[in-house]
Structures are given as C-alpha cells and as structure tokens.
Amino acid sequence: MTLLWLTAMIPQARPPTCSSNKAGGCKSATGGQMAILISALALMSVGNGGLSCSLAFGADQVNRKDNPNNRRVLEIFFSWYYASAAISVIIALTGIVYIQDHLGWKVGYGVPAALMLLSTVSFLLASPLYVKNKVESSLFTGFVQVIVVAYKNRKLPLPPNNSPEHYHHKKESDLVVPTDKLSFLNRACVIKDREQEIASDGSASNPWKLCTVDQVEELKAIIKVIPLWSTGIMMSVNIGGSFGLLQAKSLDRHITSHFQVPPGSFSVVMVLTIFLWIALYDRAILPLASKIRGKPVRISAKRRMGLGLFFSFIHLVTSAIVESVRRRRAIKEGYLNNANGVLHMSAMWLFPQLCLGGIAEAFNAIGQNEFYYTEFPRTMSSVAASLSGLGMAAGNLVSSFVFSVVQNATSRGGKEGWVLDNINKGRYDKYYWVISGLSALNIVYYLICSWAYGPTVEQVQVRKLGEENGSRELEPSTEFRNGSQVDKEFQISKENGSKEEEELTR
Numbered sequence: 001m002t003l004l005w006l007t008a009m010i011p012q013a014r015p016p017t018c019s020s021n022k023a024g025g026c027k028s029a030t031g032g033q034m035a036i037l038i039s040a041l042a043l044m045s046v047g048n049g050g051l052s053c054s055l056a057f058g059a060d061q062v063n064r065k066d067n068p069n070n071r072r073v074l075e076i077f078f079s080w081y082y083a084s085a086a087i088s089v090i091i092a093l094t095g096i097v098y099i100q101d102h103l104g105w106k107v108g109y110g111v112p113a114a115l116m117l118l119s120t121v122s123f124l125l126a127s128p129l130y131v132k133n134k135v136e137s138s139l140f141t142g143f144v145q146v147i148v149v150a151y152k153n154r155k156l157p158l159p160p161n162n163s164p165e166h167y168h169h170k171k172e173s174d175l176v177v178p179t180d181k182l183s184f185l186n187r188a189c190v191i192k193d194r195e196q197e198i199a200s201d202g203s204a205s206n207p208w209k210l211c212t213v214d215q216v217e218e219l220k221a222i223i224k225v226i227p228l229w230s231t232g233i234m235m236s237v238n239i240g241g242s243f244g245l246l247q248a249k250s251l252d253r254h255i256t257s258h259f260q261v262p263p264g265s266f267s268v269v270m271v272l273t274i275f276l277w278i279a280l281y282d283r284a285i286l287p288l289a290s291k292i293r294g295k296p297v298r299i300s301a302k303r304r305m306g307l308g309l310f311f312s313f314i315h316l317v318t319s320a321i322v323e324s325v326r327r328r329r330a331i332k333e334g335y336l337n338n339a340n341g342v343l344h345m346s347a348m349w350l351f352p353q354l355c356l357g358g359i360a361e362a363f364n365a366i367g368q369n370e371f372y373y374t375e376f377p378r379t380m381s382s383v384a385a386s387l388s389g390l391g392m393a394a395g396n397l398v399s400s401f402v403f404s405v406v407q408n409a410t411s412r413g414g415k416e417g418w419v420l421d422n423i424n425k426g427r428y429d430k431y432y433w434v435i436s437g438l439s440a441l442n443i444v445y446y447l448i449c450s451w452a453y454g455p456t457v458e459q460v461q462v463r464k465l466g467e468e469n470g471s472r473e474l475e476p477s478t479e480f481r482n483g484s485q486v487d488k489e490f491q492i493s494k495e496n497g498s499k500e501e502e503e504l505t506r
Contacts, residue, residue, distance in 0.1 A: 001044070001109065001112050001116045002113050002116075003036060003039060003043065004037075004040040004044075004109050004113070005106075005109040005110050005113045006036070007040065008106045008108075008109050009106055013033060013036055014037075015027050015028060015030070015033060052385060052386055052389055053382050053385055053386075054385075055078075055081060055373075057130075057381075059074060059077060060378075061131050062074065062077050063378075071298070072296070074370060074373070075301075075370060078366050078369050078370045079278045080282075082278060082362070082369075083278040083279065086271045086278075087275060090271050090275070093267065093271070094265070096111065099111055133379075133381075139218065139380060139383065142215040142218065143215075143218070143219050143222070145188075145208055145211050145215065146185060146188045146215050146219045148208060149208065149209060149211050150184060150185045150186075150187050150216075153187035153188065153192075154187065156187050156190060158183060158187065159190060161177050161178070163177070164176035164177050165191075166190060166191055167186075167189050167190060167213050168190075168191050168197070168198070168204060169212055169214065170202075170212055170214060171202055175214055178213050178216050178220075179217065181224065181454075182223060185216050188210075188215070188216050189211050189212055189213050189215070189216050191210065197209060197210045217377065218379065221376050221380065224375075224453060225375060225376075225387070225453075227452065227453070228302070228371075228446070228453055229368075229372075229387055229391060230391075230394075230449075231309060231442055231445055231449055232305065232391040233391050233395045233398055234312065234442040235308065235312055235360070235361070235364050235365075235391070235392075235395060236391065236392045236393075236396055236398075236399065237398050237399045237402065237435060237439075238435065239403075239431055239432070243423065243428060244267070245264060246339070247323070247350070247423060247428075248263035248264075248266050248347055248350065249263045249340075249342075250326070250335075250339075250342060251326070251342070251343055251345050251347040252344065252345060252346050252347060253347045266350060266354065269350075269354040270354045270355070270357050270361070272358070273354065273355045273357075273358025273359060273362075274359075277358060277362045278362055278366070286298060300456065301367045301368075301370040301371035301374065301456070302371055302453075303367075304364070305363070305364050305368055305371060305446070306443075306450065307363045307364075308362070308363035308364020308365070308367060309364060309439070309442060309446055310443060311356055311363060312357070312360035312364065312439055313439040313442075313443060314356050314360075315353055315356035315357045315360050316432055316435050316436040318352050318356055319353045319432045320432035320433045322349050322353055323428050323429040323432055324429040325345075325349070326345060326349070327428075329343050330343055330424040335424050336424050337422070337424075337425070338424070339421065339422040339423060339425075365388060368387070368391070369384070372384035372388070373385070374456070375456060375457055402434070402438070403419065406419065406431060406434060407419050418430055418431050419431065
C-alpha cells in the first residue's frame with residue numbers, strides 16, 4: 001500500500017496526465033513506472049495470501065476442547081469474523097471511495113496505507129498474547145508419503161482396529177488407530193517390523209516406509225471433504241462482468257428529487273444484509289429458538305452450507321424474474337435499441353435479490369469455514385481457512401466457462417446471442433434461468449454428498465456423549481455426593497455384609 005501511495009505522491013513514479021501532454025494524447029508509462037505499479041500489486045497479493053490465515057489463527061485463540069461450549073464459541077467467532085469483514089467492505093465501498101473521489105489519490109491511497117501500518121503495529125504489540133501452534137512438517141509432503149507407502153503395502157493384510165500396537169502413532173496424539181473409512185490408506189501406518197521401522201525416539205526410521213495415523217487421517221479428511229467443498233463452487237457462479245452495474249443504471253435510482261444512489265453502490269446492500277443477518281441470527285433467532293424449545297438450539301455447519309445453497313437458488317430465481325420484468329418494461333417504453341435509457345421502474349426491485357444473495361452468502365460461507373475448521377485436524381487449520389477462497393476462484397472459472405458455452409450456443413448460425421452490450425436486446429433473464437437450473441442440480445448434488453459424507457466430528461462427539469450419559473444413568477454414581485455421605489453408605493454396606501457372613505456361618 002505504501003508503494004502504491006508513492007506512485008500518487010511522486011510525479012516521476014507515474015505517467016503524466018493526458019491533458020498535460022503538449023504533444024496531445026496520452027503518454028504511456030515507462031518500464032520503471034510499470035515495474036513500481038506491478039511490484040505494489042504483487043506485494044499486495046502476497047500479503048493477502050498471508051492474511052487469509054487470520055481466520056484459522058483467530059480460531060486457534062478461542063478453540064478450547066475442554067470447554068463444553070466450544071462449538072458455540074467457534075460458531076460465534078466465525079460469524080463475527082465474517083461480519084467484521086462485511087463492515088470493512090462497506091467502509092471501503094463508501095468511505096474510502098468517497099475520499100478518493102473528493103480528496104484525490106494522494107489522500108485516497110494514504111488512508112489505507114496508514115490503516116495497514118496501524119494494523120501491523122497492533123498485531124506486533126499483541127503478539128506475545130497469542131496462542132501459537134508449533135510448526136509441523138510439510139502437509140503436502142505427508143500426503144505424498146501416505147499415498148506412496150499405502151501403494152507399497154497394498155497387499156498387506158490390515159490388523160484389527162482395536163489393536164493400537166499395530167499402528168504407528170505420535171506419543172502425544174489422540175489418534176492411536178485409523179478410522180474405518182478409506183481403509184486402503186490405513187496400510188501406510190501399519191507396523192511390519194517394529195525394530196527396523198521405529199527409531200529410539202519413537203518416530204519412524206524412514207517416513208517413506210511408515211507413516212503416522214495422523215498423516216493418514218489428514219489425507220482422508222481432504223479426500224472426504226472435496227465433494228462437499230465442490231458444492232460451494234456454485235455460490236460464485238454468476239453472470240459477472242458489468243451486468244449488475246448496467247442493470248442498476250437502467251433503473252430509477254432516486255431516493256429524493258435531488259439525490260440518486262450511484263449504480264456501483266448497490267452491492268453494499270448485499271454486504272449490509274450479511275452483517276445484519278449474522279447479528280439477527282446470533283443475537284435474536286437462536287436465543288429465541290432456544291427459549292421456545294427449552295434447550296440450546298443451533299444449526300450444524302453442514303446444514304448451514306445447504307441452507308446457503310438453497311437461498312442462492314432462490315436468489316437466482318428472483319434475479320431471473322426481476323430481469324424479465326425489467327426487460328419487458330424497457331421494450332414497452334421503447335428502449336429496445338437504447339441501452340442508456342432510464343426506465344420508469346424503481347431500483348428497489350433489485351433489493352430482494354441482493355438481500356437473498358447476502359443471506360445465502362452468510363449461511364454458506366460461514367458454514368463452510370466452520371465445517372472445514374472443525375472437521376480437519378488442527379495441523380490443517382490453514383488449509384481449512386483457504387478452501388473457501390479456493391472455491392470462489394473455481395467458481396469464477398466455472399462462470400467464465402458457462403459464459404462461453406452460452407454465448408457460443410446462442411449465437412450459432414449468425415444469430416444474436418443472449419449476451420449483448422445492449423442489455424435490453426440481450427436475454428440475460430434466460431441466462432439467469434440457466435444458472436438457476438444449475439443451482440437446483442447443485443442442491444441435489446449437495447444432498448448426495450452430505451449423505452455420503454456421513455456423521456460429522458460434532459455429531460460423533462454428541463453421540464458418544466449421549467452413550468456415556470446413558471451408561472452413567474444405569475450405574476450408581478457418587479459424583480455429586482459429598483465424601484462423608486459416601487463413607488457412611490460404605491460403612492452401612494460393610495456392616496450388612498458382616499451380619500450376612502455370620503448367618504451364613506451358623
């Protein structure tokens with residue numbers, strides 16, 4: 001940000017404005033000027049890649065397995081982390097843009113640079129207070145090792161899962177035997193010859209011949225999650241481009257007779273909906289539902305992912321209907337060949353689809369982040385935090401592919417396709433219906449993947465807790481009785497036993 005700010009502060013770091021060029025026209029940037037600009041953008045990309053780990057790092061600060069309310073604490077953290085990001089986007093799209101438009105680029109780039117400096121100093125000052133997990137070996141190297149060793153041992157018979165002595169595991173690990181799912185990978189951690197394969201410190205003599213149970217389960221976690229992760233790709237599939245901007249420009253955006261909302265500011269509605277929905281869900285809906293049912297109520301992360309996909313489908317259907325109405329109105333008012341005409345139709349028509357899109361994003365994105373973090377081992381928390389962003393990137397690629405297919409299919413034979421610069425002549429409503437159909441198929445795909453995934457870590461833990469509570473109810477418990485009462489009862493039973501012994505002797 002500082003380097004980008006310097007391009008605005010130092011005249012030699014940027015090409016002259018077109019109006020100041022005496023020869024007329026615009027002068028291109030020199031190689032050095034382009035190098036400064038590209039370096040600034042590259043550094044921002046690298047920095048953003050590091051900042052993506054802040055989600056997992058923040059979750060590590062509040063994650064306490066011994067806390068009975070740990071799940072709820074994590075849910076609250078993920079929700080408000082996303083809410084704070086939404087607030088940041090709103091500030092960026094309104095306050096920072098306003099500064100750049102009215103005070104120029106020197107102040108416009110200077111303010112974000114100053115905020116980044118403040119953020120960095122705050123982070124470093126608080127650094128001694130943070131929980132910092134110990135750095136492990138390369139995760140992806142471990143994946144390759146598991147695949148290689150499992151293939152080498154493909155003919156090896158698997159020992160029973162109730163015999164931890166046959167499996168290699170870390171001393172401090174909770175995982176002593178592998179799970180039953182994807183059992184062909186379990187051969188990677190089977191000990192064949194303890195003397196040759198295990199070193200004196202308990203580690204594997206050769207990690208390319210013997211892996212740990214943790215390594216096997218980490219690879220399983222990735223493989224199991226991939227189908228469910230792929231359902232989130234559809235969340236980022238949209239028309240894209242500048243269609244939303246052109247659609248808003250064609251509608252009446254006046255709030256008063258003298259003020260109209262800029263077309264680029266309508267995206268703030270979606271972001272604001274995300275923030276408001278998170279606050280309402282966390283502070284009103286869940287507490288009210290818990291009060292009505294008389295016990296804590298929460299929606300699992302996996303179900304929230306599904307709800308997000310459902311609301312995304314409704315969002316796309318609503319968008320298709322609104323665009324159909326808008327296009328018919330444009331034709332009726334004689335704007336078929338005039339893309340710049342403003343219709344007698346309020347821009348408020350866009351609000352329902354934007355609000356539905358915000359609710360879909362709030363459910364799915366937060367659900368995804370929480371799901372990955374809780375399902376993956378702690379050593380994979382950074383991978384868990386990056387999967388949601390990876391899905392967005394994949395969604396943008398799928399959007400480009402769908403765009404190309406639709407454009408080529410509809411413009412075949414010299415016909416005008418659905419995608420045109422003139423949105424009144426184009427058939428973006430039909431394009432929305434195509435994406436809606438894909439979204440409906442994606443919901444069915446999600447239900448299949450969710451069923452195939454089976455119970456989550458949370459559901460397994462709840463089931464175990466229920467079984468433990470059930471067994472405790474069947475057995476006499478002294479957990480909540482004081483010591484004197486227990487001693488007294490023991491003494492009575494001892495005396496009764498002595499009397500029975502005397503009678504038996506007679």
